[in-house]
Amino acid sequence: MGEVLIFIGCPQIPVQSALVLHIADFLQDAGHHPIVAANPSAKQLVKTSDPKGHYVKDYIDLDKTIGDLADGTVHYPLIISLIHNNAGLTYTATIAAVSPDSLLLSVLFGEHAYDIAEEVEYPTEKVVAPVTHNTRPLLTKLDEVLEWAVLKI
Amino acid sequence: MGCLENMNYEVLAKNCSFKEAREIIKSNSKERYQVPPGFKLLDKPLIGIPPIIIGITNEKLVYGYTKPCHGTFVVVVDDHEGVEHVRRDGKPVW
Numbered sequence: 001m002g003e004v005l006i007f008i009g010c011p012q013i014p015v016q017s018a019l020v021l022h023i024a025d026f027l028q029d030a031g032h033h034p035i036v037a038a039n040p041s042a043k044q045l046v047k048t049s050d051p052k053g054h055y056v057k058d059y060i061d062l063d064k065t066i067g068d069l070a071d072g073t074v075h076y077p078l079i080i081s082l083i084h085n086n087a088g089l090t091y092t093a094t095i096a097a098v099s100p101d102s103l104l105l106s107v108l109f110g111e112h113a114y115d116i117a118e119e120v121e122y123p124t125e126k127v128v129a130p131v132t133h134n135t136r137p138l139l140t141k142l143d144e145v146l147e148w149a150v151l152k153i
Numbered sequence: 154m155g156c157l158e159n160m161n162y163e164v165l166a167k168n169c170s171f172k173e174a175r176e177i178i179k180s181n182s183k184e185r186y187q188v189p190p191g192f193k194l195l196d197k198p199l200i201g202i203p204p205i206i207i208g209i210t211n212e213k214l215v216y217g218y219t220k221p222c223h224g225t226f227v228v229v230v231d232d233h234e235g236v237e238h239v240r241r242d243g244k245p246v247w
Contacts, residue, residue: 010222039221062221067198070191087224090171093202097190121202 001031002153005076005102006056007065007095009088011042013110015135016082020046022139023080023146024055030150032078033058037065062091070098077153078103080146084110089119096122103152105145109138125149157195157218161231165215168224171202174217177227182208182215186243194235206246207239214239 004027006020024034035058036046043059050056068074079102081092096104104124108117113130120126127145129138166177179185185208191198192205199205200219208215214235219225 012222042221063197063200066191066200067193070189070198085224086170087219087221090202090219090225091200091221093171094190094198094200097203 001033002077003035004032004153005035005037005065005079007037007062007079007081007092008042008046009062009083009091010039010085011045013084014133015109015131015138016042016084017045017049018135019082019107019109019138019142021050021055022135023142024050026143026146027150028055030146032150032153035060035076037062066091066094066098069095075099076102078105078149080105080107080149082107082109083116084108084113086116086119089116092124093120093122096124103149105149107138107142157197157228157230160195163229165227165229167226169227171217171219171225174225174227175204175206178206178208178215178217181227181229182210184209185246186239187246188239188243192242194238195230195232204246207243209236209239212236 006023027034036056037060039062083089083092106124106126108128109131113128117128127141131137185206187204190201214230214232217225218228
Protein backbone atom coordinates (compact mmCIF):
# COMPACT_ATOMS: atom_id res chain seq x y z
CA MET A 1 0.00 0.00 0.00
CA GLY A 2 1.12 3.52 -0.72
CA GLU A 3 2.12 6.64 1.09
CA VAL A 4 -0.56 9.21 1.87
CA LEU A 5 0.30 12.83 2.63
CA ILE A 6 -1.36 14.70 5.50
CA PHE A 7 -0.62 18.38 4.94
CA ILE A 8 -1.12 20.68 7.94
CA GLY A 9 -0.73 24.38 8.55
CA CYS A 10 -0.49 26.69 11.52
CA PRO A 11 -1.25 24.72 14.72
CA GLN A 12 -3.28 27.54 16.25
CA ILE A 13 -6.57 25.58 16.33
CA PRO A 14 -6.60 22.80 18.96
CA VAL A 15 -8.41 20.16 16.89
CA GLN A 16 -5.65 20.04 14.27
CA SER A 17 -3.22 17.70 16.03
CA ALA A 18 -6.04 15.38 17.10
CA LEU A 19 -7.30 15.22 13.53
CA VAL A 20 -3.83 14.31 12.28
CA LEU A 21 -3.62 11.36 14.67
CA HIS A 22 -7.17 10.28 13.83
CA ILE A 23 -6.50 10.38 10.08
CA ALA A 24 -3.12 8.65 10.48
CA ASP A 25 -4.76 5.87 12.53
CA PHE A 26 -7.43 5.42 9.87
CA LEU A 27 -4.83 5.26 7.10
CA GLN A 28 -2.70 2.71 8.95
CA ASP A 29 -5.75 0.50 9.53
CA ALA A 30 -6.45 0.77 5.79
CA GLY A 31 -2.88 -0.37 5.07
CA HIS A 32 -1.44 2.98 4.04
CA HIS A 33 1.62 4.83 5.29
CA PRO A 34 0.85 8.36 6.54
CA ILE A 35 3.43 11.09 6.06
CA VAL A 36 2.85 14.47 7.71
CA ALA A 37 4.01 17.69 6.04
CA ALA A 38 4.20 20.42 8.67
CA ASN A 39 6.04 23.48 9.86
CA PRO A 40 8.26 22.93 12.93
CA SER A 41 5.72 23.98 15.57
CA ALA A 42 2.86 21.96 14.08
CA LYS A 43 5.17 18.94 13.81
CA GLN A 44 6.28 19.34 17.42
CA LEU A 45 2.67 19.31 18.66
CA VAL A 46 1.87 16.09 16.80
CA LYS A 47 5.13 14.46 17.94
CA THR A 48 4.40 15.43 21.53
CA SER A 49 1.07 13.61 21.30
CA ASP A 50 2.62 10.59 19.58
CA PRO A 51 6.14 10.37 21.05
CA LYS A 52 6.77 6.76 20.04
CA GLY A 53 5.48 7.28 16.52
CA HIS A 54 2.62 4.80 16.80
CA TYR A 55 0.51 6.90 14.41
CA VAL A 56 3.02 9.01 12.48
CA LYS A 57 6.56 7.91 11.79
CA ASP A 58 7.55 10.28 9.02
CA TYR A 59 7.45 14.06 8.81
CA ILE A 60 8.55 16.40 6.04
CA ASP A 61 8.84 20.15 5.67
CA LEU A 62 5.92 22.05 4.07
CA ASP A 63 7.90 24.04 1.53
CA LYS A 64 10.13 21.11 0.61
CA THR A 65 6.96 19.11 -0.05
CA ILE A 66 5.64 21.76 -2.43
CA GLY A 67 9.01 21.91 -4.20
CA ASP A 68 9.23 18.13 -4.55
CA LEU A 69 5.66 17.89 -5.87
CA ALA A 70 6.35 20.69 -8.34
CA ASP A 71 9.60 19.02 -9.49
CA GLY A 72 7.80 15.69 -9.84
CA THR A 73 10.30 13.96 -7.55
CA VAL A 74 7.46 12.72 -5.31
CA HIS A 75 3.85 11.82 -5.93
CA TYR A 76 1.10 10.92 -3.48
CA PRO A 77 -2.10 9.31 -4.77
CA LEU A 78 -4.02 10.84 -1.86
CA ILE A 79 -3.34 14.16 -0.11
CA ILE A 80 -5.38 15.27 2.89
CA SER A 81 -4.98 18.96 3.68
CA LEU A 82 -6.10 20.49 6.97
CA ILE A 83 -7.12 24.13 6.52
CA HIS A 84 -8.31 26.79 8.93
CA ASN A 85 -6.97 30.05 7.53
CA ASN A 86 -6.24 31.81 4.27
CA ALA A 87 -2.63 30.64 4.22
CA GLY A 88 -3.80 27.03 4.47
CA LEU A 89 -6.11 27.63 1.54
CA THR A 90 -3.27 29.15 -0.48
CA TYR A 91 -0.94 26.23 0.28
CA THR A 92 -3.64 23.72 -0.65
CA ALA A 93 -4.47 25.50 -3.92
CA THR A 94 -0.76 25.29 -4.69
CA ILE A 95 -0.80 21.54 -4.04
CA ALA A 96 -3.79 21.17 -6.36
CA ALA A 97 -1.86 22.97 -9.08
CA VAL A 98 1.45 21.11 -8.71
CA SER A 99 -0.08 17.66 -8.14
CA PRO A 100 -3.19 17.53 -10.33
CA ASP A 101 -3.23 13.71 -10.46
CA SER A 102 -3.59 13.33 -6.68
CA LEU A 103 -6.95 12.84 -5.01
CA LEU A 104 -7.14 15.89 -2.76
CA LEU A 105 -9.28 16.10 0.38
CA SER A 106 -9.69 19.51 2.03
CA VAL A 107 -10.66 19.34 5.70
CA LEU A 108 -11.81 22.81 6.72
CA PHE A 109 -12.29 23.68 10.39
CA GLY A 110 -11.97 26.61 12.78
CA GLU A 111 -14.20 29.60 13.32
CA HIS A 112 -14.21 30.69 9.66
CA ALA A 113 -14.47 27.24 8.06
CA TYR A 114 -17.57 28.00 5.97
CA ASP A 115 -16.22 31.33 4.70
CA ILE A 116 -12.91 29.75 3.71
CA ALA A 117 -14.72 26.79 2.11
CA GLU A 118 -16.60 29.22 -0.17
CA GLU A 119 -13.26 30.46 -1.53
CA VAL A 120 -12.12 26.99 -2.60
CA GLU A 121 -11.77 27.04 -6.40
CA TYR A 122 -9.53 24.02 -6.98
CA PRO A 123 -10.78 20.45 -7.56
CA THR A 124 -11.18 18.75 -4.17
CA GLU A 125 -13.54 16.88 -1.88
CA LYS A 126 -14.42 19.12 1.08
CA VAL A 127 -15.21 18.21 4.68
CA VAL A 128 -16.30 21.34 6.55
CA ALA A 129 -17.27 22.11 10.15
CA PRO A 130 -16.55 25.30 12.13
CA VAL A 131 -15.02 23.48 15.08
CA THR A 132 -12.10 24.61 17.21
CA HIS A 133 -12.04 22.36 20.32
CA ASN A 134 -14.57 19.61 19.61
CA THR A 135 -13.76 17.23 16.79
CA ARG A 136 -17.08 15.37 16.95
CA PRO A 137 -19.05 17.42 14.34
CA LEU A 138 -16.28 16.77 11.83
CA LEU A 139 -15.57 13.11 12.44
CA THR A 140 -18.61 11.39 10.93
CA LYS A 141 -18.25 13.11 7.55
CA LEU A 142 -14.46 12.82 7.68
CA ASP A 143 -14.60 9.06 8.26
CA GLU A 144 -17.12 8.63 5.44
CA VAL A 145 -14.91 10.53 3.02
CA LEU A 146 -11.75 8.73 4.15
CA GLU A 147 -13.40 5.35 3.58
CA TRP A 148 -14.36 6.43 0.07
CA ALA A 149 -10.95 7.99 -0.62
CA VAL A 150 -8.83 4.96 0.28
CA LEU A 151 -10.96 2.86 -2.06
CA LYS A 152 -10.18 5.27 -4.92
CA ILE A 153 -6.38 4.99 -4.66
CA MET B 154 20.90 32.41 -3.84
CA GLY B 155 19.97 32.57 -0.19
CA CYS B 156 17.24 33.09 2.37
CA LEU B 157 14.88 36.07 2.21
CA GLU B 158 16.09 37.11 5.67
CA ASN B 159 19.59 37.57 4.27
CA MET B 160 18.42 39.81 1.45
CA ASN B 161 17.68 43.50 1.28
CA TYR B 162 13.87 43.57 1.32
CA GLU B 163 10.86 45.55 2.44
CA VAL B 164 7.33 44.48 3.26
CA LEU B 165 4.60 46.25 1.27
CA ALA B 166 1.68 44.45 2.94
CA LYS B 167 1.20 41.67 5.43
CA ASN B 168 -1.44 39.21 6.59
CA CYS B 169 -3.46 39.56 3.40
CA SER B 170 -5.24 37.00 1.27
CA PHE B 171 -3.50 35.81 -1.86
CA LYS B 172 -6.01 37.62 -4.07
CA GLU B 173 -5.35 40.89 -2.22
CA ALA B 174 -1.62 40.27 -2.57
CA ARG B 175 -1.99 39.82 -6.34
CA GLU B 176 -3.67 43.23 -6.67
CA ILE B 177 -1.00 44.90 -4.53
CA ILE B 178 1.73 43.36 -6.69
CA LYS B 179 0.01 44.58 -9.86
CA SER B 180 -0.42 48.09 -8.54
CA ASN B 181 3.22 48.32 -7.47
CA SER B 182 4.92 47.13 -10.64
CA LYS B 183 4.73 48.01 -14.32
CA GLU B 184 6.66 44.98 -15.48
CA ARG B 185 4.77 41.77 -14.58
CA TYR B 186 5.24 38.08 -15.19
CA GLN B 187 3.09 35.03 -14.62
CA VAL B 188 4.76 31.94 -13.15
CA PRO B 189 3.47 28.51 -12.10
CA PRO B 190 3.06 27.46 -8.44
CA GLY B 191 6.31 25.93 -7.24
CA PHE B 192 8.44 28.41 -9.25
CA LYS B 193 11.56 28.85 -7.15
CA LEU B 194 12.93 32.12 -5.81
CA LEU B 195 15.79 32.06 -3.31
CA ASP B 196 15.62 28.25 -3.52
CA LYS B 197 12.07 28.20 -2.14
CA PRO B 198 8.99 27.25 -4.15
CA LEU B 199 6.39 29.99 -4.48
CA ILE B 200 3.09 29.27 -2.78
CA GLY B 201 0.06 30.69 -4.49
CA ILE B 202 -3.21 30.34 -6.30
CA PRO B 203 -2.70 30.48 -10.08
CA PRO B 204 -2.15 32.80 -11.80
CA ILE B 205 0.83 33.80 -9.69
CA ILE B 206 2.06 37.26 -10.61
CA ILE B 207 5.58 38.53 -9.94
CA GLY B 208 6.31 42.19 -10.53
CA ILE B 209 9.57 43.95 -11.19
CA THR B 210 10.10 47.53 -10.14
CA ASN B 211 13.42 49.39 -10.04
CA GLU B 212 15.15 46.07 -10.78
CA LYS B 213 13.66 44.53 -7.64
CA LEU B 214 11.15 41.68 -7.38
CA VAL B 215 7.65 42.24 -5.99
CA TYR B 216 5.90 39.04 -4.98
CA GLY B 217 3.73 37.25 -2.45
CA TYR B 218 5.37 35.25 0.31
CA THR B 219 3.04 33.00 2.28
CA LYS B 220 3.72 31.70 5.78
CA PRO B 221 1.37 29.17 7.44
CA CYS B 222 0.65 31.21 10.57
CA HIS B 223 0.96 34.73 9.19
CA GLY B 224 -0.80 34.68 5.86
CA THR B 225 0.62 36.27 2.75
CA PHE B 226 3.13 39.12 2.73
CA VAL B 227 3.92 41.23 -0.29
CA VAL B 228 7.66 41.80 -0.37
CA VAL B 229 10.00 43.87 -2.52
CA VAL B 230 13.31 42.04 -2.72
CA ASP B 231 16.65 43.18 -4.11
CA ASP B 232 17.43 39.88 -5.85
CA HIS B 233 19.32 40.38 -9.10
CA GLU B 234 19.48 36.64 -9.90
CA GLY B 235 15.74 36.37 -9.23
CA VAL B 236 14.99 39.25 -11.60
CA GLU B 237 16.94 37.50 -14.36
CA HIS B 238 15.22 34.18 -13.57
CA VAL B 239 11.74 35.75 -13.73
CA ARG B 240 12.47 37.63 -16.97
CA ARG B 241 13.90 34.46 -18.53
CA ASP B 242 11.35 31.89 -17.32
CA GLY B 243 8.18 33.83 -16.54
CA LYS B 244 5.44 34.70 -19.00
CA PRO B 245 5.09 38.48 -19.50
CA VAL B 246 1.62 39.83 -18.69
CA TRP B 247 0.10 43.29 -18.82
